[in-house]
Amino acid sequence: MENKKKVYPIDELATQIEALRKDGKRIVQCHGCFDLLHAGHLKHFETAKKEGDILVVTVTSDRFVNKGPGRPVFPHQIRAETLAALDLVDFVAVCDSPSAVHAIELLRPDVYVKGKNYADKCNDVTTNTFEEKQAVEQYGGRMFFTLETVFGSSSLLNQYFELYPREVQLFLEDFRKRYSAEDVLRALEGIRGLKVLVVGDAVVDEYHYVSPMGRTSKSNIVASRFLSDESFAGGIFACANHVAGFCDDVHLVTCLGLRDTKEGYIRQNLKSNVKTSFVYRSDCPTTVKRRYVDRLNLSKLFEVYFFEDAPMPDETEDQLVATLEKLLPEYDVVISLDYAHGFLSQRTINLIVERSKFLAVNTQTNAANIGYNPVVKYPRADYVCIDEPELRLATRDRFGAIEPLLTSVVEKLQSPKGVVTRGHNGCLVTEAGKGLTHIPVMSQKIVDTVGAGDAFLAITAPCVASGLPMELVGFIGNAVGAKAVTIVGNRESVEPIPLIQTIKAIMA
Ligand SMILES: Nc1ncnc2c1ncn2[C@@H]1O[C@H](COP(=O)(O)OP(=O)(O)O)[C@@H](O)[C@H]1O
Ligand SMILES: [Mg+2]
Incomplete structure (x- = not known):
């Protein structure tokens, strides 16, 4: 040579x-x-x-x-x-x-x-x-x-090559016998025409990047030097943007706070195919969650919520109910992403449950609502998607095996389908009459897990509505999760083309 x-x-x-x-x-x-x-x-x-x-x-x-x-x-x-x-x-x-x-x-x-x-x-x-x-x-x-x-x-x-841990390798060998990459791609193409209404709490996330210096001389805290900050359209906005990559017709309903609506920022950061219906409450700003983040490893040091999580004023709720009464029957899929930050009252929830053709639900557990926001406050759903702590709180069971807990929650909501997402343990899916299936994660590459569960719900909800088998839904959800954990906060959405490339490589 x-x-x-x-x-x-x-x-x-x-x-x-x-x-x-x-x-x-x-x-x-x-x-x-x-x-x-x-x-x-x-x-x-x-x-x-x-x-x-x-x-x-x-x-x-x-x-x-x-x-x-x-x-x-x-x-x-x-x-x-x-x-x-x-x-x-x-x-x-x-x-x-x-x-x-x-x-x-x-x-x-x-x-x-x-x-x-x-x-x-x-x-x-x-x-x-x-x-x-x-x-x-x-x-x-x-x-x-x-x-x-x-x-x-x-x-x-x-x-x-051993690209995956043994458990994942075995799962994939078996999964590839039943599904091809083309099946997954066809499944994702199949949801494009669904009309999706997303309903839930508005959140603007702020990351303030700092470099911790050391303990202050007068108290036992670590002082940090400010470096820079950035904002993301989080909460229901991130959910709408995720869906909007996969479905053409997306409509978002939420509430902004008149003390500082952030409406210009929000509109700028929504995809062009997301239609909006906002109601406004006058007693607070739009929810902002500010996180102080160590620039070095993106670990969160401290968090401040600027918000009002008491129920919204009656007149705002009346407007919300009127908006939903009009919109709910027009949509094939309704996603309710409930952070319990004062947006969804039991009255609104009951209306959503009653009028949705297909209802996907997640109730978030967060610092403000711990224990007060169990998914079982929804009388019914077609698809429940919660994480493991949310499942354990809903069933008040800290240590038991999770399979029966998921079964009991989906039965309580008369929901034929359900998922519990389990962070680095992947997810467990269930479908009435078909039992439970565990789907492991394919990737260990983690940048930031904020918003991973929301991305999972956003993209799997139309998949479930289109009748895909839950095993396939869990696989797509974990592929979405694998992408989401490589994104800082909600800086970007999970997009179809990179998702499809990932799925093709995993399935090859
Ligand atoms: N540490 C992680 N390693 C690999 N995948 C993860 C990790 N954390 C989350 N994921 C992916 O994101 C999905 C949802 O994350 P999870 O942490 O369960 O939800 P939430 O963000 O609502 O708490 C998981 O099912 C998994 O696919
Ligand atoms: Mg979550």
Whole structure:
């Protein structure tokens, strides 16, 4: 093998390629993750190279590889060096962005090559391939699809590397016998047309990042230096935004506080397909939860609620009831996300229970309401989704096995379906007549667990309403949870494309 340097920073490579192009060489570019190089890739490169003179391979940098837990297995330096060892390949560069567009703009290849499984994505505006095609053609290049048999790195890695703990491996082996990645994708496509009404408490989350300095001289507390702050549309707003990625028609009902409504901020931070109906109470601000967060590890040091959790004034409640009376019958799915911050009275709850075609419920336990917000205050639901502490409070059982507790709660609510989410232990799902199934988590990568349960509820509620088997619902929910715990606070929503990529990699 010729010992020629082939791996360059992408900007430097662009200069070299420009010179080669001036010499009349035709440039071919392949792009991907190439986490485990295999025979399919070699065929792909061989065919690609025939389309021109110089073959450049760009590889996605580690932070943009979106192939699920444990991936990439090999860091980008290694992936680049492995590719460079091939005689077929003339140059390699690491591409530090989510798609190949930036690399294409720099390298301006005459031919940009993908595998045939990407061919139909060219016309789908939501894909990277669509944008990549636009970029290639903008510079007079063309796309080319190789017809080599595609057997992906993901399925080889899943087969031969221990990416998951034993329990998860066993679960997946069994789960893959009953469902394919296509089944999961079809299931998610199937909820797009559902009309979803989300009802619950407004929360704006504030993170104030600090660096703790040390104990003060006059009291036993740790003083911290302020660094920066940021806000997130949390509570029911985050829930609406999660749903809005997966369902086109979303309507949000909540209450803002007139002392400081934050309405401009809230509207700016809702997705464009979320319709809103707000009622206003005059005796308080819109709820703000300010957390002082250690910048170093994102651990929370202290929390302050700015809110009023006493029941809302009668006139506000009358307006809310009138709004709901009109909206409830128009929606296929109603999600009630109840933080007990003064928004949902028993009167409102009874109305929601009575008029919803399909009702999904979560009652949150938080510092303000502990013990006072059991899900059993709902007389009925079609889908109950609570976390383990909420289940134990609702059944007043601290130590018992959770299976009978979940069964007793769903029976009390006459709910045919239910989930208890269990943090790093995944979730337990149940369906009347079909027993209980435990679904483990696939990922140990945790940034911030705030909002994970809400994302789980938001995206699984329409899935349950569309009649998916609960085992599949739990799997989708945990994939959503795995994404949600990598997001700081509610800075972003869980989005369909990255979720689908994760699911495809897990199922391969
Ligand atoms: N530490 C964690 N490790 C892996 N997954 C987690 C972790 N915490 C939460 N999740 C995922 O998010 C889901 C909901 O989180 P959970 O903590 O149970 O709810 P909540 O945020 O309402 O308390 C879990 O079922 C799981 O899929
Ligand atoms: Mg929760």
